[in-house]
Amino acid sequence: MAIVLFSIFFILxxxxxxxxxxxxxxxxxxxxxxxxxxxxxxxxxFSGLSHFPYLAVPLFVLAGMLMETGGISKRxxxxxxxxxxxxxxxxGMVVMxxxxxxxxxxxxxxxxxxxxxxxxxxxxxxxxxxxxFAAALVTSAGGMGVLIPPCLTMVVFGSLTNTSVGAxxxxxxxxxxxxxxxxxxxTYIIARKKNFPREERANFRKLLGAAKRSFLSLFMGAIILxxxxxxxxxxxxxAAVAVIYGFFLSVILYREIKIAQLPKILWDAAxxxxxxxxxxxxxxxxxxxxxxxxxPTKLAEFMSNLPGGKWVFLFAVNILLLIMGMFFxxxxxxxxxAPILFPVAVKMGIHPVxxxxxxxxxxxxxxxxxxxxxxxxxxxxxxRIPMSSIIKPLLPYILxxxxxxxxVTYVPWFSxxxxxxxxxx
Amino acid sequence: MEAxxxxxISKRLNEVVKHLAxxxxxxxxxxxxxxxxxxxxxxxxxxxxxxxxxxxxxxxALLGASVGLKRNEHPRLDLFFNFFPKGMQKxxxxxxNFAILFMLMVLFVYGWKLTVSMKSQLTAAxxxxxxxxxxxxxxxxxxxxxxxxxxxxxxLDKKAQETPK
Numbered sequence: 001m002a003i004v005l006f007s008i009f010f011i012l013x014x015x016x017x018x019x020x021x022x023x024x025x026x027x028x029x030x031x032x033x034x035x036x037x038x039x040x041x042x043x044x045x046f047s048g049l050s051h052f053p054y055l056a057v058p059l060f061v062l063a064g065m066l067m068e069t070g071g072i073s074k075r076x077x078x079x080x081x082x083x084x085x086x087x088x089x090x091x092g093m094v095v096m097x098x099x100x101x102x103x104x105x106x107x108x109x110x111x112x113x114x115x116x117x118x119x120x121x122x123x124x125x126x127x128x129x130x131x132x133f134a135a136a137l138v139t140s141a142g143g144m145g146v147l148i149p150p151c152l153t154m155v156v157f158g159s160l161t162n163t164s165v166g167a168x169x170x171x172x173x174x175x176x177x178x179x180x181x182x183x184x185x186x187t188y189i190i191a192r193k194k195n196f197p198r199e200e201r202a203n204f205r206k207l208l209g210a211a212k213r214s215f216l217s218l219f220m221g222a223i224i225l226x227x228x229x230x231x232x233x234x235x236x237x238x239a240a241v242a243v244i245y246g247f248f249l250s251v252i253l254y255r256e257i258k259i260a261q262l263p264k265i266l267w268d269a270a271x272x273x274x275x276x277x278x279x280x281x282x283x284x285x286x287x288x289x290x291x292x293x294x295x296p297t298k299l300a301e302f303m304s305n306l307p308g309g310k311w312v313f314l315f316a317v318n319i320l321l322l323i324m325g326m327f328f329x330x331x332x333x334x335x336x337x338a339p340i341l342f343p344v345a346v347k348m349g350i351h352p353v354x355x356x357x358x359x360x361x362x363x364x365x366x367x368x369x370x371x372x373x374x375x376x377x378x379x380x381x382x383x384r385i386p387m388s389s390i391i392k393p394l395l396p397y398i399l400x401x402x403x404x405x406x407x408v409t410y411v412p413w414f415s416x417x418x419x420x421x422x423x424x425x
Numbered sequence: 426m427e428a429x430x431x432x433x434i435s436k437r438l439n440e441v442v443k444h445l446a447x448x449x450x451x452x453x454x455x456x457x458x459x460x461x462x463x464x465x466x467x468x469x470x471x472x473x474x475x476x477x478x479x480x481x482x483x484x485x486a487l488l489g490a491s492v493g494l495k496r497n498e499h500p501r502l503d504l505f506f507n508f509f510p511k512g513m514q515k516x517x518x519x520x521x522n523f524a525i526l527f528m529l530m531v532l533f534v535y536g537w538k539l540t541v542s543m544k545s546q547l548t549a550a551x552x553x554x555x556x557x558x559x560x561x562x563x564x565x566x567x568x569x570x571x572x573x574x575x576x577x578x579x580x581l582d583k584k585a586q587e588t589p590k
Contacts, residue, residue: 016506016514017521018499025528042536042562049483050558052475055457058450058485233461240457266447267492274446274489275499281486329500371504 002293005030005286019332020279027285034289041285048284049277052236053159058273059239060107060150065265066246067105067217071256073115075214076101082210084184085199089191091124094199095137096144096184100177101214103145104221105242107152109330109367113142113375117382125383127197133393135383139368140183140397142375146330146364147176150224150242153330153360155235156280160334161342163352165235166228167425170418171357173225175408179361179401186400216253220245229422276331287339296343303344310348314409317341318362322402325366329374333363353425357415358408365401368394428582435575439495442488442568449485453478473550480548480558487565495572515580522577529570536562 005026012022024041031038077098084093098116106112117138124134146153149169158165190196202210223245224238233241250256257265290296303313320341324333337359345355367375370387376394380387408414419425456478464470493499509517540559548555 012521012524013502014505015517015521016501016503017525018494018501020499021521021525021528024532025524028528028531037535038531039535039539042532042539045532046483046536046539046559046562049486050479052479054486055453055478055482058482058489059454059457062450062454232465237457237461240454241461243454244458263444263447266450267443267489270446270450270485270489271443271492271496271498272489274486274491275493277486278490278493278499327502327504332500 001030001034001036001289002295004033005289019328020275020282023279023286023336024282027282027289030289031285034292040288041282044284044288045281049281051159053155053165053234054236054277054280056107056150056155056159056165056236056239057152057276058269059236059243060152060155061273062266062269063220063239063242063246064106064108064111065269066243066250066257067220068111068115071254072105072217072250073098073102073119075210075217077116077119079210079214079218081199082202082207086201087188088198089187089196090199091120091127091129091134092137092187092191092196093184095120095124095134095141096180096187099138099141099145100148100180101218101221103148103151103176104225105217107150107155107239109142109146109151109364110374110378112145113138113367113378114382116141117379121379121382129196130393131383131385132389135379135385135390136394136397137187138382139373139375139379139390139394140401141180142379143364143366143368143373143398143401144176144179144183146360146367147172147179147357149173149176150235150239151360152276153334153363154356156276156331157334157338157356157359158235160280160283160338161352161356163356164423167353167419167423168356168360169225169228169235170422171353171415172360173418175357175361175404175414178414179404182400182404183397186396190396216249220249279332279335283335283339286336290339291343296340296347299340300344300347304348310350311410313344313348314350314358317345318358318405318409321359321362322365322369325363326369327372328366330360330363330366333366334359351412351416351425353419354412354415358405361405361408365398365405368398368401428579431575431578435495435572438568438571439492443492446485446488446492449481449488453481453485456481476548476550483558484561487561488568491565491568491572494569519577519580522573522580526570526573526577529566529573532566533563533570536566 008029009022009026012025028041031040080094080098084097087093095116099112102112102115121134121138125131149172151172154168155165158168220242224242227233227238228235303309306312367373370376376387380390456474460471460474540556540563543555543559546555
């Protein structure tokens with residue numbers, strides 16, 4: 001069965017079939033060959049999707065679309081500028097800090113990149129920064145933003161593997177902020193070497209004004225994370241609160257979105273999340289075949305017989321995920337790899353929350369790498385320069401991220417510190 | 426003429442589905458939000474909101490996926506595809522579409538069987554037949570089948586390609 005599944009999957013994949021159908025056709029054919037009743041596929045799609053945690057996917061997509069409006073990102077950039085603009089290479093710092101802020105209210109890295117990039121890339125060009133450097137900064141920031149909760153990939157990973165999404169959100173926080181700081185240090189070093197300008201230091205009144213104006217937007221992040229930490233609501237409920245809050249902010253308070261625009265936002269959000277959820281649903285059929293064939297067990301046996309067992313496994317997983325991340329969307333990679341790798345990781349004694357964190361981190365780096373990095377794609381679109389021209393200034397950032405990825409992989413403290421502190425893991 | 430009729434069917438269908446998905450998403454949001462409100466502000470936890478919102482979600486997700494298919498937005502790997510010559514691209518797409526149509530047929534037929542066989546099973550909280558939820562499987566599979574079949578007919582029909590979109 002597994003051979004049929006994988007050969008059909010790869011053939012259709014290479015021929016350019018939508019990936020969800022490559023998985024689906026492969027699974028259906030495998031069931032047929034294995035003499036398994038085909039109801040299994042429909043049954044698995046249905047039972048897979050009927051999990052309450054998944055509701056966070058459309059809700060965070062919708063919240064992101066409501067918050068993506070120009071006004072909110074402008075306020076966030078203004079605050080970031082007042083905070084770090086005066087450091088050398090100030091606008092680069094602003095990109096990082098603004099992305100951290102924006103990731104804190106949005107669940108999708110694509111939205112982070114688009115929101116911050118569409119303001120910062122033109123602004124940096126005007127200030128004399130090379131467009132490809134500006135685009136590289138925005139791209140790498142997008143790769144970091146995945147780790148900062150809320151995060152759609154974490155929702156998918158958590159629900160698929162029955163790991164607490166709230167715990168994953170907390171787990172991403174410290175690695176995300178640390179990565180942001182590392183990327184800012186790197187930017188500072190580059191800025192010193194190339195003598196990039198600094199921006200005027202904001203006086204206290206200006207800073208206070210900027211903080212006041214962006215407070216309501218940033219408060220959403222506090223509601224989501226605070227609500228989960230305090231156990232007031234689950235990640236899914238937090239997502240619904242975020243939608244209502246985002247609606248209140250952008251429709252009623254700031255009046256950036258007209259009521260007449262809402263249906264389009266709603267069906268766009270439904271479409272985007274439907275695309276993600278169909279893959280997730282189909283993957284339950286795929287996962288069922290994988291499990292029935294005992295692939296995770298065999299892989300775990302093979303891995304634990306290798307010298308260095310767990311260490312080699314973690315390294316191999318990183319390499320595999322980095323390559324997957326180069327070609328596939330993050331949720332897709334999770335959906336394909338989690339049924340195979342997650343049981344192995346658990347058998348090898350890796351904590352599910354820790355595993356989830358560096359899986360997501362890996363796929364975040366995948367956002368920044370050619371040929372299919374989503375952030376890279378968006379940033380090059382905004383800067384109107386070819387992707388290939390961004391790669392040179394981007395390279396030190398990618399290497400830094402990969403270096404830190406290895407640290408997070410082998411030092412579970414980074415991911416586990418907050419879940420341990422607040423949720424007793 | 427026929428080609429345009431087919432296109433209109435696909436488009437109309439999608440319009441209806443789109444609005445329905447939008448409505449379901451709005452309803453789902455309000456349901457989940459009320460769940461929090463009722464628990465904390467009114468201190469009367471709703472015991473049925475999680476079930477109803479989850480089923481609303483399944484409906485919305487599968488209908489949304491069909492809109493994604495209509496818009497050609499399901500991600501695919503075009504790395505190799507782009508290197509194929511034009512004529513081959515068309516043949517490959519048609520063949521792949523047949524494979525997908527086969528899978529959608531499986532989802533439709535067996536989804537329908539499942540729906541019928543679950544008729545007398547009731548949901549835990551609200552006590553209605555689970556068939557009301559299961560039926561979205563064959564429905565969405567059929568919608569996707571219609572969109573994709575029409576797309577494939579267009580690929581095969583030279584005349585249809587010449588008519589402006």
